[in-house]
Amino acid sequence: SQELEQSPQSLIVQEGKNLTINCTSSKTLYGLYWYKQKYGEGLIFLMMLQKGGEEKSHEKITAKLDEKKQQSSLHITASQPSHAGIYLCGALSGNTGKLIFGQGTTLQVKP
Amino acid sequence: NAGVMQNPRHLVRRRGQEARLRCSPMKGHSHVYWYRQLPEEGLKFMVYLQKENIIDESGMPKERFSAEFPKEGPSILRIQQVVRGDSAAYFCASSGLSAADTQYFGPGTRLTVL
Numbered sequence: 001s002q003e004l005e006q007s008p009q010s011l012i013v014q015e016g017k018n019l020t021i022n023c024t025s026s027k028t029l030y031g032l033y034w035y036k037q038k039y040g041e042g043l044i045f046l047m048m049l050q051k052g053g054e055e056k057s058h059e060k061i062t063a064k065l066d067e068k069k070q071q072s073s074l075h076i077t078a079s080q081p082s083h084a085g086i087y088l089c090g091a092l093s094g095n096t097g098k099l100i101f102g103q104g105t106t107l108q109v110k111p
Numbered sequence: 112n113a114g115v116m117q118n119p120r121h122l123v124r125r126r127g128q129e130a131r132l133r134c135s136p137m138k139g140h141s142h143v144y145w146y147r148q149l150p151e152e153g154l155k156f157m158v159y160l161q162k163e164n165i166i167d168e169s170g171m172p173k174e175r176f177s178a179e180f181p182k183e184g185p186s187i188l189r190i191q192q193v194v195r196g197d198s199a200a201y202f203c204a205s206s207g208l209s210a211a212d213t214q215y216f217g218p219g220t221r222l223t224v225l
Contacts, residue, residue, distance in 0.1 A: 031211060033214075041218055042115075042216045045213055045214075045216075048213055092211065097159055097209075097212075098159060098169070099156060099204075099214060100156065101153050101155075104153060104154075
């Protein structure tokens with residue numbers, strides 16, 4: 001079965017610094033999703049990547065899917081306290097819409 | 112356009128009672144998914160439903176758990192005879208045209224079993 005490994009598990013950065021979170025799959029990815037979760041709340045959709053080499057940006061967050069479609073990275077530029085939370089990568093597994101998730105990366109941004 | 116709605120947001124049950132969790136998908140969405148997030152564990156798929164049909168229940172525990180998505184009304188996740196190990200956050204997501212469409216999540220129901 002497919003597994004997603006996220007690194008690092010947790011991250012503390014100073015406000016204004018850049019950071020990268022990685023998501024590696026044991027199998028080829030056919031749809032890779034990035035979500036953000038604040039403690040005690042639901043998941044907020046950030047971006048979805050499908051094609052090898054694809055890159056998408058929204059505000060200060062950029063997500064990339066490598067050419068081989070087995071690794072994705074999420075990059076935050078000039079981090080702010082509002083970026084704090086748990087970042088989850090998810091991948092479609094099979095053809096029923098079922099998503100499997102990485103274990104999450106907890107981000108803290110110090111003012 | 113309202114997002115995915117779940118209620119209750121918090122639910123406390125004693126061991127042996129039943130828990131009913133409700134999920135109203137986004138307007139126009141006909142695909143509903145339930146996920147469970149156990150303390151210290153990741154988010155795990157439970158079941159995928161379309162109106163009146165269970166499409167994939169490969170993540171559902173074999174006993175005490177059931178789900179439905181009737182023609183009218185919200186999707187229901189039902190847990191009978193709850194045990195302490197059922198304490199978790201239960202999230203519902205919905206998607207639009209197909210199973211490959213983006214899933215949008217609700218705020219979750221946090222179940223505590225005493």
